[in-house]
Amino acid sequence: MxxxxxxxxxxxxxxxxxxxxxxxxxxxxxxxxxxxxxxxxxxxxxxxxxxxxxxxxxxxxxxxENQAVRDTIAREQVEQLRFRLYETCKDVRGGEAVMLAVLDQLEQQIAAARAAINNPTSA
Structure with a gap:
């Protein structure tokens, strides 16, 4: 109950x-x-x-704060992140500057997912 x-x-x-x-x-x-x-x-x-x-x-x-809620939010964020990372990385072409820009985008997306897990009601 x-x-x-x-x-x-x-x-x-x-x-x-x-x-x-x-x-x-x-x-x-x-x-x-x-x-x-x-x-x-x-x-x-x-x-x-x-x-x-x-x-x-x-x-x-x-x-x-319920752990089942927190676990579900974390799983949802990682699933969404997987799709965002794929979209960011598919068909990427270019040299060092382009690859560094892609890495910057990936880091921002990971940071946003981490923030949404740590504070789910603000996402």
Whole structure:
């Protein structure tokens, strides 16, 4: 059972979706708390007793600091980075100056992915 005592009006929450082979995460703001539900800006409602989505399954609300959320964000960022790196490197031609410029782009993309993993709600 998920503890939702961390949820407060105005706090950022992770909507953790386990419906897929690889979990997915999106962020929303807690708009309101009732006696039985957490109501989010995304339009979703969650049961306070267990954090599960109302009327659905395999989606729950979790704190941003939850390790499963952090692991999923890290995996998503690395997957996206893989595609960005491929696009940057495909069909690259040129001399030393071009290769150094490509390396600069790669370093910027890696730094952006690292920043998104370290602070997922600002990405």
């Amino acid at each position: 998920v503890d939702t005592s961390w949820a407060a009006e105005g706090s950022i929450a992770a909507e953790f979706d386990r419906r897929y082979t690889d979990s997915r995460v999106s962020f929303t703001t807690v708009e309101r708390l009732t006696a039985t539900q957490v109501i989010c800006a995304s339009g979703n409602r969650y049961y306070r007793q267990d954090g599960r989505i109302v009327g659905g399954q395999r989606i729950e609300i979790l704190p941003v």
